[in-house]
Amino acid sequence: MEKIKKVIISRTDKIGDLVLSIPSFFMVKKMYPNSEITVLVRKYNYEIVKNLPYIDRVVKIDDYRKMELIEKIKYFKADVFIALYNDKFVMQLAKASGSRIKIGPLSKIKSFFIYNKGVLQKRSKSIKNEAEYNLDLVKKLNPKKFNELFEINTKIFYEKKHSEAVEIFLKENKIKSPILLINPFMGGSAKNITDEEYTKLIKAILKKSKNINVILTCHISEEDRGQKILDCIKDKRIHLYANGGDLLNLAAIIDRSDIYFGGSTGPTHIAGALKKTIVAIYPNKKTQSPLRWGVFGHKDVTYIVPDKDKDENYKHKFFDSYTDKTRKEIVNAIISNIKK
Numbered sequence: 001m002e003k004i005k006k007v008i009i010s011r012t013d014k015i016g017d018l019v020l021s022i023p024s025f026f027m028v029k030k031m032y033p034n035s036e037i038t039v040l041v042r043k044y045n046y047e048i049v050k051n052l053p054y055i056d057r058v059v060k061i062d063d064y065r066k067m068e069l070i071e072k073i074k075y076f077k078a079d080v081f082i083a084l085y086n087d088k089f090v091m092q093l094a095k096a097s098g099s100r101i102k103i104g105p106l107s108k109i110k111s112f113f114i115y116n117k118g119v120l121q122k123r124s125k126s127i128k129n130e131a132e133y134n135l136d137l138v139k140k141l142n143p144k145k146f147n148e149l150f151e152i153n154t155k156i157f158y159e160k161k162h163s164e165a166v167e168i169f170l171k172e173n174k175i176k177s178p179i180l181l182i183n184p185f186m187g188g189s190a191k192n193i194t195d196e197e198y199t200k201l202i203k204a205i206l207k208k209s210k211n212i213n214v215i216l217t218c219h220i221s222e223e224d225r226g227q228k229i230l231d232c233i234k235d236k237r238i239h240l241y242a243n244g245g246d247l248l249n250l251a252a253i254i255d256r257s258d259i260y261f262g263g264s265t266g267p268t269h270i271a272g273a274l275k276k277t278i279v280a281i282y283p284n285k286k287t288q289s290p291l292r293w294g295v296f297g298h299k300d301v302t303y304i305v306p307d308k309d310k311d312e313n314y315k316h317k318f319f320d321s322y323t324d325k326t327r328k329e330i331v332n333a334i335i336s337n338i339k340k
Helices: 015-019 022-031 043-050 064-074 088-097 132-140 143-149 160-172 194-209 220-233 245-255 266-273 324-339
Strands: 006-010 038-039 057-060 081-083 101-103 177-185 212-217 240-245 259-262 277-281 299-306
Touching: 006 022, 006 064, 006 088, 015 043, 015 143, 015 266, 022 038, 022 132, 022 143, 043 057, 043 245, 057 132, 064 088, 081 088, 081 132, 088 101, 132 143, 160 245, 177 194, 177 245, 177 266, 194 212, 194 220, 194 324, 212 220, 212 245, 220 240, 240 245, 245 266, 259 266, 266 277, 277 324, 299 324
Parallel strands: 006 038, 006 081, 038 057, 081 101, 177 212, 177 259, 212 240, 259 277, 277 299
Antiparallel strands: none
């Protein structure tokens, strides 16, 4: 184990999943400070990982054809391959790496033959946070050293160019604290509320707090959708930040806010990594709940769960159990946190 010099860590899915993998990246470097760590990610997560000071190389798997990437993985001659997320292609990469130590979740029959230090996790039971499942895989590398050195580190880093871009936006729109940042749009991995409900919610917040400024964030591809919400509200205190640049622009504007509101999505985990005050709306469903997918390593989070103790059809994209009472609960949580 002490001869570990090169480690490949694979986390090739969504933004929130990636952010919940940061504590694992950190712990591998802390356990083996002289090792070279390469992380495999999707290109939309590249900016976050490349700025982590303890990561030596980041590979965007989208930039390569399948066989090209397999050859590249062979070239690294890694001692360890850790798959924090497992699928058929990741198993191919693990096998191609030639690593003497292969760690991954034992979730598929083939995984029992690929990972010689696999971990049987049954993540579908959702008995702990995704970040803890990831850390369990890293712990397999050296349990004794892991326990001796264990530290939770979720910090992400953005650059001066990102904060400067945000400051220009705030200055041009004359936005001052207190700032509430809302990320309304999600990829659909968990339930959300409708655009109409976001409109009603923001109106209620603006009515209850006379000095608050609200920033609505979205990707540039959803700018029209965001603008429709603004057009319905018609208030000078609400602004749209449609990000067409890299992901760390979003991190920088979240960091400038006083409070964040969003669902179970990547930006919510970015807010958690930045230690912001958070109000978040989450489903009660076991595999989507705050226990499994909530913010990790940060306690200043108020979870609103509309379907708690209620029947909910999880085939629907939006909450069936969201009511006026839920809206009031969110508004009160946001206003009380702003006052605090």
